[in-house]
Amino acid sequence: MFGLVGETLCMRQIAEKAERAGRARWPALVLGETGTGKEIVARAIHAVLNEGPFITIDCSAMVGPLMESELFGHVKGSFTGAAATKIGLLESANGGTAFFDEIGELPLDLQAKLLRVLQEKEFRPVGSLVQKRSDFRVIAATNRDLIGEVEKGTFRRDLFYRLNVVNLKLLPLRARKEDIPLLINHFLERCGGGCHVTQEALDALISYDWPGNVRELEHCLQHMVAMNSGPLLHVGELPSPVQNHLRAQKLKYRSTAAGMTAGGPMAGPEPSHPDMSNPAMPIPIAQMERQAIVGALAYTKGDRAVAAHMLGIGRTTLYRKIKEYRLEPANAEYK
Numbered sequence: 001m002f003g004l005v006g007e008t009l010c011m012r013q014i015a016e017k018a019e020r021a022g023r024a025r026w027p028a029l030v031l032g033e034t035g036t037g038k039e040i041v042a043r044a045i046h047a048v049l050n051e052g053p054f055i056t057i058d059c060s061a062m063v064g065p066l067m068e069s070e071l072f073g074h075v076k077g078s079f080t081g082a083a084a085t086k087i088g089l090l091e092s093a094n095g096g097t098a099f100f101d102e103i104g105e106l107p108l109d110l111q112a113k114l115l116r117v118l119q120e121k122e123f124r125p126v127g128s129l130v131q132k133r134s135d136f137r138v139i140a141a142t143n144r145d146l147i148g149e150v151e152k153g154t155f156r157r158d159l160f161y162r163l164n165v166v167n168l169k170l171l172p173l174r175a176r177k178e179d180i181p182l183l184i185n186h187f188l189e190r191c192g193g194g195c196h197v198t199q200e201a202l203d204a205l206i207s208y209d210w211p212g213n214v215r216e217l218e219h220c221l222q223h224m225v226a227m228n229s230g231p232l233l234h235v236g237e238l239p240s241p242v243q244n245h246l247r248a249q250k251l252k253y254r255s256t257a258a259g260m261t262a263g264g265p266m267a268g269p270e271p272s273h274p275d276m277s278n279p280a281m282p283i284p285i286a287q288m289e290r291q292a293i294v295g296a297l298a299y300t301k302g303d304r305a306v307a308a309h310m311l312g313i314g315r316t317t318l319y320r321k322i323k324e325y326r327l328e329p330a331n332a333e334y335k
Helices: 009-023 039-049 064-071 109-118 146-152 157-163 177-191 199-207 213-227 240-263 286-297 306-310 316-326
Strands: 029-030 054-058 097-101 139-140 166-169
Touching: 009 039, 009 213, 009 306, 029 039, 029 177, 039 054, 039 097, 064 109, 097 199, 097 213, 109 157, 177 213, 199 213, 199 306, 213 306, 240 286, 286 306, 286 316, 306 316
Parallel strands: 029 139, 029 166, 054 097, 097 139
Antiparallel strands: none
């Protein structure tokens, strides 16, 4: 099916549900971690009938007082800076699909206004007294637990039930590793120029847990192609997160082997005694943290959501650390 890559049972089921959802115009809710391909699934649903435009609405990027103007549009002179009438994203989606990416980030006041649009197919641009109509299919996606958000009062229960007519849950890549070879071939056909991974590199890619999911795998292969000058992609071209994973695996294997040799399966390693005559120079924690953030942002090409997921921290924490270490785009080392 359009854009969907994978032969595991879960991916076949997703493809079948997307096909069925695409034949009608029912609302659909796509759930999954960052980087699992939620927009790909939304586009696959839209492609079944391929009617009208596909308009992406990034709810996480809509901040401040201009949110309503982005969604509903505005008339000239409705607020300071409104030099001309502007058509909103919902009006642009008329006859097609409005894809609300990261719907869980939408503020409560806009959730209420969106609910009315979904029910009545009507809205009013900012500063206008005239109602407009827009008939579109709605597909929403989020990496949040929306049921939990409903219980906390941060997401409207009525909007959740309005969106959750067809539910598609994407598994993380670590739970469907059988699809990794197919995804590798798919991405290399798009960017590899005839490149192939060696068996050793393939084994390494399969053993890694991919916290950034399919998006991280795609970035990884782009990195390997960029670093390589021949048709074969080797372990040496793997980016640092995968290299670190391989080193950790080797250390774990050596530690286990040493314990087995010393006293059998139940024996633990001998206590270590550091060489105090030649101690290693300690690295300040702040410096290690800064290097980790720079490396994650470089690997994800500035995608802060994926970088935060890889580092195991929240996006708000990452934004604060970027500001603290002065890694804003103007002087970012990862650009």
